[in-house]
Amino acid sequence: MADILDEIRSTVANLGGSARLHELVNTALSQGIPVLDIVEKGLRAGLQDVGSKYEAGEYFLAELLFAASILDEAMQIIKPRLSAQAMHRSGRILLGTVRGDMHDIGKNIFRMMANAAGFEVQDLNVDVDPEIFVQQSKQTKPDILGLSCLLTTALPEIKVVIDMLDQAKIRSYLKILLGGNAVTKEFAREVGADAAALDAVEGVDLSRGLVK
Amino acid sequence: MMTPRERMRNAMDFRPVDALPWAENFYVETVNRFISEGMPADQISVMDWRMEGSLLLNWPAFIGFDVNSYFECINFFGCMVPVDVAPIPRFKQRKIGEDSKYEQFIMESGARTRIVKKGSRDTTWYAMPQFYSFPVSDKKSWDSYKERLNPEDPRRYPKDWDPEAYAEVLDQYQAGPTLLSMTGFYGFGAELMGIPNFNLAFYKDPELIKSMAAHWEYFTVESTREAVEALKDRIDMIFWWEDMAERHGPNISPKLYKEFLLSHYKRVTGFLNKNKINRIMMDSDGNTKPVLDLVIEAGITGHWPLEVNSGMDVRDLRKQYGNRLFLVGNLDKREIAKGGQPMRNEIDSKLPVMKEMGGYVAGLDHLVHVEFTFQRFREYADYIKTKLSVE
Numbered sequence: 001m002a003d004i005l006d007e008i009r010s011t012v013a014n015l016g017g018s019a020r021l022h023e024l025v026n027t028a029l030s031q032g033i034p035v036l037d038i039v040e041k042g043l044r045a046g047l048q049d050v051g052s053k054y055e056a057g058e059y060f061l062a063e064l065l066f067a068a069s070i071l072d073e074a075m076q077i078i079k080p081r082l083s084a085q086a087m088h089r090s091g092r093i094l095l096g097t098v099r100g101d102m103h104d105i106g107k108n109i110f111r112m113m114a115n116a117a118g119f120e121v122q123d124l125n126v127d128v129d130p131e132i133f134v135q136q137s138k139q140t141k142p143d144i145l146g147l148s149c150l151l152t153t154a155l156p157e158i159k160v161v162i163d164m165l166d167q168a169k170i171r172s173y174l175k176i177l178l179g180g181n182a183v184t185k186e187f188a189r190e191v192g193a194d195a196a197a198l199d200a201v202e203g204v205d206l207s208r209g210l211v212k
Numbered sequence: 213m214m215t216p217r218e219r220m221r222n223a224m225d226f227r228p229v230d231a232l233p234w235a236e237n238f239y240v241e242t243v244n245r246f247i248s249e250g251m252p253a254d255q256i257s258v259m260d261w262r263m264e265g266s267l268l269l270n271w272p273a274f275i276g277f278d279v280n281s282y283f284e285c286i287n288f289f290g291c292m293v294p295v296d297v298a299p300i301p302r303f304k305q306r307k308i309g310e311d312s313k314y315e316q317f318i319m320e321s322g323a324r325t326r327i328v329k330k331g332s333r334d335t336t337w338y339a340m341p342q343f344y345s346f347p348v349s350d351k352k353s354w355d356s357y358k359e360r361l362n363p364e365d366p367r368r369y370p371k372d373w374d375p376e377a378y379a380e381v382l383d384q385y386q387a388g389p390t391l392l393s394m395t396g397f398y399g400f401g402a403e404l405m406g407i408p409n410f411n412l413a414f415y416k417d418p419e420l421i422k423s424m425a426a427h428w429e430y431f432t433v434e435s436t437r438e439a440v441e442a443l444k445d446r447i448d449m450i451f452w453w454e455d456m457a458e459r460h461g462p463n464i465s466p467k468l469y470k471e472f473l474l475s476h477y478k479r480v481t482g483f484l485n486k487n488k489i490n491r492i493m494m495d496s497d498g499n500t501k502p503v504l505d506l507v508i509e510a511g512i513t514g515h516w517p518l519e520v521n522s523g524m525d526v527r528d529l530r531k532q533y534g535n536r537l538f539l540v541g542n543l544d545k546r547e548i549a550k551g552g553q554p555m556r557n558e559i560d561s562k563l564p565v566m567k568e569m570g571g572y573v574a575g576l577d578h579l580v581h582v583e584f585t586f587q588r589f590r591e592y593a594d595y596i597k598t599k600l601s602v603e
Contacts, residue, residue: 015415054460057502061463062411069412102326102342105407106458126342127313127328151340152546152583181459181521199460 004028005042012046013053015063018070025074035081039118040089043071047116051201064200065109068116075116088120091211094142096124096133097180098157103150106180110146110200117204130161134168141173143211146203147193149180158183159191166192175210179203215386216286221448224389224491224514224538226571231600232563234574235286235388235540238279241582246279249586256282283593285575286388293392293447294378295439296368297432299360303347321403322347322357348404351420357404358427363434375442382446389448392436394480396454396494397428397473398464407463414468421472429476433483440487449491450484452512457498459522469506481511493540497578498522504529508536517541519577526562530569539566540573548576551588556595563599574600 008024010016028038050067053059059067079087093114097107104126111121122140124132137145145165147158158178165171178188178196188196194210197203214222219233247253258275280287302320309316314326325341348354382390395403401410401424413421440447456463464473481492493514494500494507499522500515507515518524518541526542547558566572574596580589 057461060461060465060468060502061407061458062414062468063465065408065412066415069416102328102340104342108408152581199458 004031004033005037005045008038008042009046009049012043012067012071013049015050015066015070018073021070021074022077025077029077029081035078036086039075039078039082039086043074044116044118047071047113051113051204054199054201061109064113068112071116072112088118090114090118090208091143092120092122092140093144093146093177093207094122094124094133094136094140095146095148096128097126097148097150098154098161099127099129100157101149101151101154101180102126103148103180106150106200107146107148110148110179110197110203113200113204114207117208119204119207130157130164133161134164134170137165137170137174138168143173144175144177144207146177146179146207149178149182152182155182155187158187158193162191162193177203177206177210216388217386217390217448220286220389220573221491223571223573224449224493226535226538229602231602232567232572232574233286234284234596234600235288236280236283236575236580237288238580239582242580242584243277243279245582245584246586246589247277251279251282251586253277281387283589284597285593286573288388288391288451290388291382291385291390293382293390293439293443294370294373295392295436297393297395297435299357300362300365300367301360317341323403323406343406346404346406346409348424349409350417351423354404354420354424361427361431363431363437368435369438375438379443379446382443390443390446391449391451392439392443392447392489393451393453394432394436396452396456397425397476398456399454400424400428402455402463411463414464414472418472425472425476429479432480437483440484440489444487444489447489449493449514450489452492452494454494454496455498456496456503457500457522459498459519461499461501462503464503466503466506469503474506474510477510477512485511491538493538499524504533504537508533512537514538514540516573517575517577517579520544521546521577524577526572527565527569530566530571535571538571538573541575541577543574543576545576545578545581548592549584549588551591555588555592559596559599563596567602 004024004027011021011024025038047067050059054064095107095111097103111123114121124136147161149155149158162176176193178193183196185196195206197206214230216233219229219231222229223233256277256279258278259272260275261270262273264271264273303318303322305317305320307315307317313329315329317325317327319325323343324345325343327341348357484492490513492512493516494512495516497519515537518526518539520542524542526539529539544558547554563574
């Protein structure tokens with residue numbers, strides 16, 4: 001059992017290609033390996049290896065996107081056999097780019113990576129009014145609210161959202177993760193966010209820590 | 213005393229200068245802000261007597277704002293060789309939909325965007341749109357798009373194109389370098405497919421990437437050939453737009469750069485070098501360090517804007533790459549925008565060292581963004597001008 005899971009993991013980690021991954025996942029299923037093990041010990045473990053390679057400077061954006069893409073395709077085989085709860089064991093993230101900022105590339109890459117890592121992500125898109133962040137946070141009760149901001153001119157919007165969340169008294173169950181080129185860790189501390197990610201991989205790592 | 217053009221040329225060639233060249237470029241929004249805060253519009257307005265429209269009548273026309281002359285800094289784009297390397301014909305830019313907050317457009321590139329409605333908020337047309345669809349997604353759409361990238365299309369050159377006459381006109385310009393603009397293959401592909409899809413295609417559809425890269429090389433060389441061969445003595449530099457990196461690093465790995473880009477780049481830069489054009493400056497934000505060895509091997513000889521936020525530092529780059537790369541920018545926009553001591557510290561920590569090391573053009577590590585007040589930029593301009601002179 002460990003052998004095939006290791007092979008799935010290394011196929012994701014080494015960008016072995018979609019067809020090979022499908023074959024391995026189907027073999028694992030036919031061998032009766034628990035679906036959750038295939039997901040966690042095979043596919044998602046491989047994705048974590050990809051993240052480590054990215055952080056180490058061995059992989060770059062193209063590799064991240066490709067790994068997330070082949071993993072997503074493999075998940076389509078598994079999906080029918082997995083409950084929604086098991087699909088998204090890692091936690092739930094509400095995500096959006098703050099008002100006044102229409103950038104979405106970094107946010108979308110984070111969404112892909114977080115999805116692949118087992119988070120359920122609700123994406124509110126770009127230029128999101130602070131009231132919408134608060135309303136959706138109350139309604140859907142995510143574990144994490146991800147606020148993305150690329151424009152320095154839009155940075156004050158992050159503080160507006162956080163102040164409104166404080167006023168609505170929902171910070172007790174909600175962690176706030178910042179991302180985007182304008183954001184720094186120092187800024188996150190200043191505005192009272194829980195963490196700031198400098199890239200999508202760090203964002204997923206931080207998300208894992210925030211929901212523990 | 214050297215002209216700004218001579219200063220730029222010498223700096224890019226690692227030859228002595230009487231003062232460091234200082235170059236900046238401004239967002240339109242920033243210019244609007246500066247004017248609203250007291251920059252005298254009448255002193256920066258550029259007017260010209262032209263024959264406009266269909267009447268046989270010369271009329272004073274408003275050309276734009278010349279902010280660079282006002283602050284006495286060089287404008288990269290002040291003098292461009294007029295070759296049109298965009299798709300011809302352009303897509304007709306038009307509105308294709310709207311709701312209460314946004315309008316959707318097809319842009320001239322064929323991309324579809326969503327833009328905040330003008331007047332609905334404190335925003336301008338410039339405010340970055342959200343690109344939600346791109347004209348190329350697969351071989352079929354690429355083959356169709358390629359029709360618009362015909363280098364032989366006569367519309368790529370002005371109706372009055374006459375190389376000798378243009379050389380004479382260009383020669384009158386001494387306020388900065390004369391540029392020929394090119395788009396690097398990464399910038400080209402990302403613009404046509406969007407960054408995520410373009411990056412994915414290196415793995416999912418390498419044949420498409422190879423086909424695009426081959427056509428890019430042919431198109432880039434052949435569309436500019438006439439200008440390059442005729443104006444080679446007058447073209448001071450190639451502005452090679454790439455935008456291939458973000459804060460963490462380049463979007464594509466050295467492996468992919470080597471496999472898909474390098475040979476094409478070498479042939480394009482080889483064509484330029486054969487025509488004695490050796491100053492080729494890559495414009496890319498972000499941290500490009502992991503691919504810089506390959507960028508240099510590809511024939512790129514300069515780099516702008518060297519974002520501090522992404523870990524770029526002119527002093528380290530100079531030590532690492534010596535005279536193989538002239539460097540432009542790298543003054544941290546965040547520190548400079550603070551004014552006062554942080555601004556002075558940023559300039560004092562880099563300019564003296566770079567004067568010693570050579571091959572440097574001073575400037576911010578990005579275009580001048582709207583966060584700068586007129587007062588702060590003037591303070592920066594006043595200070596940096598006292599620090600440019602080379603003893």
